[in-house]
Amino acid sequence: MADCLVVLVPGAEQPSRSELAAVGFGRQVAEQLGGHCDVLLLGPQASACGQAVAAYGIGKALVADHPDLAQPTGEALAAAIAHVASAADYRLIAASATTIARDCFPRAAARLKAPMASDVVEIGQCSADVLRFTKPCFSGNLLEELELHGSTALATCRASAFEPPAASDASADVQTIQLPEKLAHPRKRFVEAKRTPLERPELTEADVVVSGGRGTKGDFTPLEELADVLGAAIGASRAVVDAGWLPNDFQVGQTGKVVAPKLYIACGISGAIQHLAGMRNSKVIVAINKDPNAPIFEVADYGLVADLFDAVPKLTAAFRAARQEQGAAS
């Protein structure tokens, strides 16, 4: 009743920052409840990643692979999660709010007849009877306080709102578990994945994000040059993705990715509430926009009213010069 279970569907042998943030979230709730935080790892990388995750102060790692998890569908993941949850007594089952989790957690919740919280950003007072969480609502414009009743609940958390726990030398048990013979839905078939090749740091994991909007008119060259100097990820507004200038997974906002880098540089982005929903928790926000009345300036720490095609190359040149100076001095 006091334990939590964090679910990972690892894509690599080492856990990502967002996966570890979910472990951090689960551990914080478990600490309040006086229990452990176990981690369930599903899929082909489960075993290797389980060994790595075991160092992060968890109760134990449960690892499982299964033919139906080679290219996992939401149905198969939900069946696996519900299977593990019904055999144990977890108060909370949690994951980072990735598209994978959003594609299986609600199904698992319905299967377990348990309530679910989406996109948690803060943990309130939790007890065996009630879990209290805070999440954004109304296009990220307000926060909603929730109570989850019952004996089990599910939650996805916003990775940028939680810290990965520190690794230790002590390593938890890694146990291989059995899953039911059939996990996949008989009427669902995975056809293919069209992954966007990663040429820069992953958007949600980068320290610096250079983001472009309709103001770029589809020409991202100046932004890419700036990103290269800064080692930054590239982001975009919905307008950019709708126009087909960049693939869907570059979109920042309510319907895209939520980022909170140390530095977010918005170029030619007006600052619609749906865009702000995805970046307003960045530590420092820079806005470059021609229109002095653009709403993006309301959240910007540094605003520059300018044509981005003039300002961004100057910024790049200034950073490059500073780098060279540093290089020469050291």
Added chain:
Amino acid sequence: MKILATIKRTPQRDTRMKLTADGELITDQVQYEVNPFDELAVEEALRIRDKVGGEVVALSVGSAAASEQLQTALAMGADRALRVEFENGLDPLQIATALADAIRRESPDLVLCGKLAIDDENGQVPLMVAELLDWPHASFASKVELDADAKKAQVTCEVDGGLEVVEIELPGVITTDLRLNEPRYASLPGILRAKKKPSDVIAGSEIADMPEPALRVTGYRQLPPREQGEIVESAEELAEKLIAKNLV
């Protein structure tokens, strides 16, 4: 092909919702519309019907106020509206239970839902419906290719790393993402015709196996304010400030 599109009444998409000093939502000046993602669901349903024939039913769980949004769906071209009568404030599993019950009565081939409602932003109901019905689902659709004869849908889904294509055999649930289509506006003749289209109500008490509420919204809060920023005069000044702060 019988297609059902689910609809939620939500504040107009660019509304900046505000709170009273006591933390109550201020709703008197708020305009409502069909949740933008549900509007995409209605549009897709209409396009499929217009191609392969059949019927589009707009379905909502809510109070009488939601009739206004069902009328919008009818004015866009849906054939029929159905509302399960409940006061607002049900939790997602309760809403899914009501929807699943209504869907069983209608037995459509396909249910289209918005991937998210822009008020609570839970994004849970469609997949809960699919699970309660034991139907397959496809989430975050940016393209739906329907084979009406084979009763299959191939769906392109917008996921974190790019795109994924899945196939479901119908009946199934598909959730819509922004790039699926561009919803039409209701035309004046459409609005006039909508008034004559059938609209039914199912009483909440008729819904079977309604669970107890388990997710409660207990209050709202403002976002923590950001510090007032400054306007800089040039790119060079901006670069200096960011370097001085060790940000780059």
